Amino acid sequence: MGQVGGLVSKHMIRELKTEKIADIRIFEKPWVKIQESLITSVVDTFERFSNQDHRIIIFSGTEQPQDPNNLLNLCRSLFRLINKIRTPKQIFTAGGYHVPHMSGTQQVFAVAIVNNIILSSKEKRIEIFSKEIEIITWFNGLIMTNGLIMAVAEEMGFDAIGLLETYPR
Numbered sequence: 001m002g003q004v005g006g007l008v009s010k011h012m013i014r015e016l017k018t019e020k021i022a023d024i025r026i027f028e029k030p031w032v033k034i035q036e037s038l039i040t041s042v043v044d045t046f047e048r049f050s051n052q053d054h055r056i057i058i059f060s061g062t063e064q065p066q067d068p069n070n071l072l073n074l075c076r077s078l079f080r081l082i083n084k085i086r087t088p089k090q091i092f093t094a095g096g097y098h099v100p101h102m103s104g105t106q107q108v109f110a111v112a113i114v115n116n117i118i119l120s121s122k123e124k125r126i127e128i129f130s131k132e133i134e135i136i137t138w139f140n141g142l143i144m145t146n147g148l149i150m151a152v153a154e155e156m157g158f159d160a161i162g163l164l165e166t167y168p169r
Contacts, residue, residue: 008094008163009060018049018058022081024074028067046074048081057082064145071145075152083156091153091160093146111162113154121161 012018029042046061059078065071110121110128118128146162153160 006060006062009058012056012058013049013060016051016054016056016058018051018054018056020047021050021057022048024048024077026065026070026074028065028070048078050085057085071148072152075145075149078149079152079156079158082158091149091158093149093160093162094165095146095162096165107166109164109166111150111164113150113160117159117161126163 024046026044026046027041028044031042032039033042044061044063044065046059049058049060050056065074107127110118110126112118112121122128146164150160150162
């Protein structure tokens with residue numbers, strides 16, 4: 001989810017020829033949109049796509065819930081669906097990592113909930129995110145949604161890896 005993760009999921013949706021299986025709409029923004037003098041609610045839409053041949057479910061959205069309870073409920077509803085249809089065994093997340101004063105080229109780093117995924121990532125020459133951050137929030141780097149998805153994945157018995165692309169603030 002989000003702008004960076006959305007690029008990844010849109011690419012995968014197109015390349016893996018998935019079909020949309022569900023939409024989730026959240027009305028949580030405390031503002032409205034005015035277009036041609038008409039006021040409409042601001043609605044965040046999150047989409048679920050699937051391809052049974054590839055045994056994959058893709059969850060995508062261009063926004064992220066601002067309310068922590070909405071975000072947690074969204075993550076749990078996703079995993080209830082995954083448990084119901086028993087498709088994937090491993091969860092991948094994609095998002096951005098804000099670097100305040102970035103110099104050089106952008107990089108992709110991996111984080112995971114189990115050590116064997118980290119070791120596997122190292123073998124595949126994926127950089128490992130080794131900076132210590134105690135709490136994942138909007139403001140200190142890792143995008144909250146990816147961290148929470150991984151935590152809920154662990155709670156529900158799935159392995160998870162997060163791929164984070166660096167970009168300047």
